[in-house]
Amino acid sequence: MSDTKTHSDNVWLSKDAGDISEFRALVRQQANPELYPLADRIVSNVPIYRGDAVNTSPEELKTLMAEWVSVLKSGPGIVVIEGAFTDTSIIDRATKTFKSLINQEKQAGISASDHFAKPGSNDRVWNALEKHCMADPEGFALYYSNPAIAAISHAWLGPAYQMTAQVNCVNPGGVSQHAHRDYHLGFMEVEQMARYPAHVHDISPVLTLQGAIVHCDMPIESGPTLYLPFSQMFFEGYLAFNRPEFQAYFAENYTQLPLKKGDAVFFNPALMHGAGSNVSKDIFRMANLLQVSSAMGRAMEAVDRTAMAQKLYPTLLSMDAAKQLSTTQIDAVIASSAEGYPFPTNLDRDPPAGGLAPKSQQDHMRTALQAKVSAEDFNKILDGLAQKRQPN
Numbered sequence: 365m366s367d368t369k370t371h372s373d374n375v376w377l378s379k380d381a382g383d384i385s386e387f388r389a390l391v392r393q394q395a396n397p398e399l400y401p402l403a404d405r406i407v408s409n410v411p412i413y414r415g416d417a418v419n420t421s422p423e424e425l426k427t428l429m430a431e432w433v434s435v436l437k438s439g440p441g442i443v444v445i446e447g448a449f450t451d452t453s454i455i456d457r458a459t460k461t462f463k464s465l466i467n468q469e470k471q472a473g474i475s476a477s478d479h480f481a482k483p484g485s486n487d488r489v490w491n492a493l494e495k496h497c498m499a500d501p502e503g504f505a506l507y508y509s510n511p512a513i514a515a516i517s518h519a520w521l522g523p524a525y526q527m528t529a530q531v532n533c534v535n536p537g538g539v540s541q542h543a544h545r546d547y548h549l550g551f552m553e554v555e556q557m558a559r560y561p562a563h564v565h566d567i568s569p570v571l572t573l574q575g576a577i578v579h580c581d582m583p584i585e586s587g588p589t590l591y592l593p594f595s596q597m598f599f600e601g602y603l604a605f606n607r608p609e610f611q612a613y614f615a616e617n618y619t620q621l622p623l624k625k626g627d628a629v630f631f632n633p634a635l636m637h638g639a640g641s642n643v644s645k646d647i648f649r650m651a652n653l654l655q656v657s658s659a660m661g662r663a664m665e666a667v668d669r670t671a672m673a674q675k676l677y678p679t680l681l682s683m684d685a686a687k688q689l690s691t692t693q694i695d696a697v698i699a700s701s702a703e704g705y706p707f708p709t710n711l712d713r714d715p716p717a718g719g720l721a722p723k724s725q726q727d728h729m730r731t732a733l734q735a736k737v738s739a740e741d742f743n744k745i746l747d748g749l750a751q752k753r754q755p756n
Contacts, residue, residue, distance in 0.1 A: 382604030
């Protein structure tokens with residue numbers, strides 16, 4: 365095999381990458397309690413920690429945080445913090461706010477679509493972080509002052525992490541989610557994932573931390589999250605986990621633990637997981653889903669890409685008509701000017717309808733050029749897109 369071929373195979377993953385037998389061998393391992401001495405216990409391969417474990421000296425806290433990183437990175441991939449909120453009245457206050465927001469949005473005709481669940485099976489509040497803060501700043505302060513949330517977010521992402529939150533209430537009869545990985549690569553179709561080089565598949569999981577704050581007691585029949593310990597270490601998982609053989613293995617081997625109000629669960633975003641089916645008759649299973657992001661996922665300069673795209677569009681329209689640039693060359697110009705990533709956005713106004721993510725500026729620009737949309741109409745498209753993405 366030539367060096368060129370070897371380099372290409374090492375960088376570009378095929379859409380069908382990932383061997384199910386290797387996956388099975390990886391996820392069949394058992395968590396070693398000796399590796400996680402600060403855990404209160406290990407249940408079904410999941411290390412469980414006491415919420416008051418963070419009430420310690422700075423040096424001891426650093427040791428705990430290091431152990432959490434080990435769990436998330438090279439261990440089971442999931443941490444349960446039992447009693448993260450010892451004062452559950454803080455949870456009750458937030459629940460009241462979230463229910464009010466859900467009712468307000470329903471009355472306003474807002475239907476929050478979901479990435480991985482059927483429409484109508486649950487109630488969502490997108491951008492619950494900002495809405496919570498605006499509705500009840502004091503309650504918000506009490507909630508996010510929680511030391512366990514701060515410690516594990518810092519442990520995985522460093523001190524300048526960026527918090528976002530989305531409330532999810534799975535109602536009685538709500539069916540389970542499709543087992544998946546999360547943001548970033550996890551919110552793409554397989555063909556799109558395969559365009560990213562292998563080292564991006566490697567670093568994507570360390571850019572975010574997934575969490576869930578439990579807002580009511582969650583017995584198994586209410587459908588708490590299903591997950592497969594150690595699956596975050598399967599390198600090709602972004603590409604492979606949607607395939608039938610992986611979905612079937614998950615369905616037969618997932619782990620699911622009952623949770624109590626005030627507990628918190630944090631996991632590596634690459635862990636294969638999904639919300640369970642709520643087969644109860646009267647439990648409205650509510651969790652506040654935290655997606656904590658690395659501060660290093662943002663560019664150094666603030667660039668008005670809308671203005672750039674609108675300025676360039678008439679030129680590209682003319683050059684395309686005159687065949688001055690090839691399609692590949694036009695794509696390169698678009699990639700250097702318009703925003704190619706659809707997030708962050710306001711999911712109330714710009715939902716992932718018909719897919720896992722809304723259309724990016726680049727998507728709109730390419731579509732408009734293909735349809736020979738006028739510059740005036742293209743400007744309106746991008747102005748409308750910018751308005752959709754503004755905070756509420």
